[in-house]
Amino acid sequence: MSWIDRIADGVTEHSRLVIAVMLVLTVVAGSGAGMIEQSSSLDQFQSDTEEAQKLEYVEQNFSTGQENTSAAQVIVRGDNVLSQESMVETLRLQQSFRENETVSGTLVDDRPTVGAANLVAISSLTADQQRELEATAAEFEELNATVQAERTAVAERSAALNATRAELRGALETLRADPSASPREQFATVDENSSVDLNETQYATFNESAQRLRAAENESRIDAAYRLGTQGVLEDEYAALDRRSTALESRSERLQSLGAELSAERAALENATSPTLPEQIDALESMNATEYERALGAVLSEDSSGRTSGLAFMPTSYEAGSTSANATMLLVTHQTEGDGGQGGMASDALVDAQLAMQSIATDAFESDGADVIVFGGGIMGEEIDNSMGDSLAIVGPLALLFVVVALIVAYRDLLDILLGLFGIAAVLLWTFGFMGWTGIDFNQMFIAVPVLLIGLSIDYAIHIFMRHREQRQAGGAYDADDTRGSMGTALAGVGVALVLVTATTAIGFLSNLTSPVPPIQDFGIVSAVGITVALLVFGVLIPALKIELDEFLESRGFDRKKRAFGTGGGRFSQLLSTGSTAARRIPIVVILLALLVSAGGAYGATQVDTSFSQEDFIAEDPPAWTDDLPEPFKPDDYSMKENLEFVNENFVREDSQAQILVEGNVTDPATIQRLEAAEREAANSSVAATLSSGEADVRSPIGTMQQVARENESFNATLTAADTDGDRVPDRNLEQVYDDLFAVAPDEASAVLHRTADGDYEAARLVISTSGTAAMSDVTTEMRSIADGIDGNGLEATATGQTILFDIIQDQLMDTVIESLLITLVAVFAFLMIAYRLTKGSATLGAVTLLPVVFSVSWILGTMYLLEIPFNVMTGMITSLTVGLGVAYSIHMSERYSLELERTGSVWEAMSRTVTGTGGALLGSAATTVGGFGVLAFAILPPLQQFGIITGLTIIYAFLASVLVLPSLLVVWTRYLGPDVSFDAPNSSPAPTASDGGQPADQPDRTEE
Structure with missing residues (x-):
């Protein structure tokens, strides 16, 4: 058997x-x-690749200023979302978010909601202080440029005088050693080789020193002759240099005083830029049309930068300075306790908060004919x-x-x-x-x-x-x-x-x-x-x-x-x-x-x-026939796919980024030069997201240093001292520059540089916001090409990021x-x-x-x-x-x-x-x-x-x-290839189809198939 x-x-x-x-x-x-x-x-689909390991390294060793946070983009769409009434409604929407227990429990403490409306209101409240700050900053920049130029000129003049003095001494030594040598010829040679213009009066002094030197009988007279023929010849020039140095010290003291004044004004403005939402609402409502247009123009102009610029909240197609737009963005930052919700699993609290935000926003703008999109990891995961x-x-x-x-x-x-x-x-x-x-x-x-x-x-x-x-x-x-x-x-x-x-x-x-x-x-x-x-x-x-x-x-x-x-x-x-x-x-x-x-x-x-x-x-929105299904089987409405397409086409997504991790000797000046070239290449890349200002959204050590230098005078001085060619890129003393950057702006520095507990600098990174409509393969190809330009000579550059991992x-x-x-x-x-x-x-x-x-x-x-x-x-x-x-x-x-x-x-x-x-x-x-x-x-x-x-x-x-x-x-x-069986024509009568398990007719027991 x-x-x-x-x-x-x-x-x-x-x-x-x-x-x-x-x-x-x-x-x-x-x-x-x-x-x-x-x-x-979607993180569960990632395998243990080098790029995944590098992204984990980035997440563990770099920060973005606020740890364990997740950003949601709230996009308001309408005929003109930049109208004064719409801006006020946007601020009231933020107030509703903060008053709702479900939402407020997830918001970060510092600036949980921010958008163009906030900047317009703050601009109105701080207009006078801002103008004073701009005037002081302009004066500081002008004086700083003058001081730097004068320092260079004084240093060059001092070097020229010292070189001329050395040549005069050499000429005197020649005259002493060779009695037949001509003082006139030696002085003429010095004059020809020196950048200092010498005259006959100075020659007379030089000739007198030569005669004294030849007649000198002891060391004291020899030394006196040398002093007369060198420093004595250049006495007027050295006196003029001392007067310039004194004037430079006075200007430097003024520059230092002006810097302190500018820091104080900036600190005062910083404190003034955090008014409560009710104060911002009152400020917007109290503006007349002229004041509102002036404030709006200041926030959305091409000249606006840093925290005063609202262009980051506008569609990529928005023309800077325009007073009309069909969409604007509000950024809401949630505290996630290590749970980002972007690509990873979103917590129940984050999901509930973003669902509540969608409901609140829909109700708030329903009567105005506008609609609101809440785009975030929580609502997408839901x-x-x-x-x-x-x-x-x-x-x-x-x-x-x-x-x-x-x-x-x-x-x-x-x-x-x-x-x-x-x-x-x-x-x-x-x-x-x-x-x-x-x-x-x-x-x-x-x-x-x-x-x-x-x-x-x-x-x-x-x-x-x-x-x-x-x-x-x-x-x-x-x-x-x-x-x-x-x-x-x-x-x-x-x-x-x-x-x-x-x-x-x-x-x-x-x-x-x-x-x-x-x-x-x-x-x-x-x-x-x-x-x-x-x-x-x-x-x-x-x-x-x-x-x-x-x-x-x-x-x-x-x-x-x-x-x-x-x-x-x-x-x-x-x-x-x-x-x-x-x-x-x-x-x-x-x-x-x-x-x-x-x-x-x-x-x-x-x-x-x-x-x-x-x-x-x-999921796409379910077909119409599903509306007739009984409640247990009737699907929800789905709008995220349509919303995602809109965000990809019109805004820079918070979760659409590529990163280039650079490991090795990042304090080498050659490294910073490579990073600068990589940043330029990334900014010009076809896959980089372009802001409405026309600039690519790229974060790097160089950009961070330049931004901090614009806002902090002490670091500006450090950066200037380390920049020998005036291109605002340091090319010496990089470790000291990084130390000062961490001292004055630790959050910004740690976002682009990794410093160990021992104070060593191990890595830097570039963060490039990529276009939501760019093909993943194109993003990967572009970023790897940029990384290859950095790689080598002791540096290891790796292109990573969610988009690259998905590719x-x-x-x-x-x-x-x-x-x-x-x-x-x-x-x-x-x-x-x-x-x-x-x-x-x-x-x-x-x-x-x-x-x-x-x-x-x-x-x-x-x-x-x-x-x-x-x-x-x-x-x-x-x-x-x-x-x-x-x-x-x-x-x-x-x-x-x-x-x-x-x-x-x-x-x-x-x-x-x-x-x-x-x-x-x-x-x-x-x-x-x-x-x-x-x-x-x-x-x-x-x-x-x-x-x-x-x-x-x-x-x-x-x-x-x-x-x-x-x-x-x-x-x-x-x-x-098979067994020897009959191929004779089949019997016309149908054969029985039953099977007895496969045993031959004369075998009663079942056999194995």
Whole structure:
């Protein structure tokens, strides 16, 4: 007795024990389902790449001034959001945010809300102080320029006088050593080589010193002669230099005094720029039209800079100085306690706050005809989570409905339908329990898991139930009235095929372990576990339950014999026989036609794009038909995708940034020169976001130093002293410059420089805001090019940031598609070759069985190209999934054909029984699987919609390949490589389609398939 016979006998003879054990295991395994956590974070898709490590380094060692914060962009849109009334409403909206407990509990303490309206109000309140400050700053800059120029001139004059004095002494030494030397000639030589203009009076002094030197009889007279001929000659020039130095000291003292005055005025203005919101509202309301336009112009002019500029809150298309705009932005900063909500998971408090902000803002501007967008990590994460739940709420019931309808058509028996549904529930319970016990989070991808398992699980039931029905209808080695014997025969008949299907499908899923994307790995593991559980449930538990229930009902007079789907000789049988008819008449033509179509699909496969971005996971507004769904299934409204497109096109997104991390000797002047060149290149890049001022939004050590120098006089002096060529870029004493920068502006400095606890400088970074409409691949290419310009000579420059990491994931998806396909094909090919060599004595049958699946892979990839569906986190698994799912259909066909060939000895009779018997079961399982996956097209999330469409087509292609192409392949294989059997014309009478499990007619015992 074979191993499959022993298993079948164990299930049928000890059905009650089997039921008890399986139910206990189901309860134990399923108890882990309550431990599943949900995650919609895109960070989970990141692998351990160098860029990811560098971004983590940046997040740990650099700051942006406020730690653990998340920014939300509140965008007000209307006819003219710069009107005085609209600006007042914007300030009142901020006040409403701060008064709402849900929102205020998340806001930072310092300037939690800021926008152009705040700057206009503050500009009005501080106009006089600002003008005084500007006047003082102008005076300071002018005097500073004069002092610096005078210092340079004094230094140069002093150096010239000292050089001339040295040359005069040299001339005197020559005259002393050579009595014949001419004082006139020596003085003329000095005059010619010196930048100091010498006159006759000075020559007279020089000549007198020469005579004294020649006549000197002791050292004191010699020294006196030298002093007369050098310092004495230049006495008037040195006196003039002393007077200039004294005047310079006086100006320097004035400059220092003016600097202190400027600092005091700035400090006073800083204190004055933090009026309360009520004070700002009163200031705006009290302005007349002229005052308002003046204040608005000052804030939004091209000359405005730093904290006084409102251009950062305007659309990128806004023209500086214009008094009209159709949108403006308000920046709201939340305290997140380490939870940023941008790309990562947002806390419940952050989600609630941003949802409350949206509700408050909508109510505030509803009567004005304006609308408000709240764009932030919290509200985006909420929409993604809701779309996951809504998708599951829609596709889950629809999948079950399709399965029930298909089972009604296939089974036409209420009990078998209920058993199938119970088995599905058990499989899902086991699978989600496994996720809970192993700590695998439920993410966007796992919405497909229930649908996947529903479709695959019911396949097992259909094959077992249909084979059981065949056996009971036509008998065989066992009494047709014996439900246990018929079930044992059915299990033995399809058992090997089901094991092979499970193994090959699991191989397809597990091939995703080669993917560097963690959720794809998890999806492969969970799916492989799920399909294995499906084999246990539908190969052990459900058959045992069916035996007990059928016996119970038959003992009370109910007839439990049902006809197997597709075996009645009707329309379905005729359709299914198309493949066998073609295989008998034109097998080579069928194979060549399949090859031709596959070649076209292979070309299309090379043209399929790859996609991974936030937009992929954001739901579009549900179609109108969903409005009629009952409340538990009715989806929410989704506006984030439309809002995201608007923000990308009109504003600089707070979370759209690329970074270049520079590690090494950042205090080397050569490094700062490279950083300056990189900053210029980044600012001119086509992917950099351009503010309405026309400038790129780039943060760097150089820009930070220049900004701080404009606001702090002491650091300005440090920067000026370290700048020898006047380009405002330090080229010496960089460590001292960095030290002073940290001393006067630690938050700004730590955002662009990393200083260790020992005071050493290890790294610097550039932060480039990128355009939301720029392609991720373009951003990566541009940033890596800029980083390459810095890299080398002891420096390591790495381009990183969320956009670049997403682009890497996009590339990894393509690697996943190729690697998982190759691994799956090789593994399944080897597995089938070995399995069929051991069970059928022919390894080549394994290759023939796999060939239709290869065809269907090329067909589905070509279809993706035609439908313009890219590879994403869901569709990227379609190649391994096609092999894993498709090979099941081929295995069932090959197994049944081999079984019937052994039983009948006739190719055409075996083929007829295969396509009508197993083909009918395949049609039923294909219908349920296609229906199950097809409902994903009604999901809210776009990747799930695409996955449902493509997977449904995959099942259709696999079914068609197995019933239309595989028969021709099997006929050719039988003719040239198979057993010696009859190719005589089939009998005109239909052959019986029942199978007794594969044993020859003269052998009463069941044998291994």
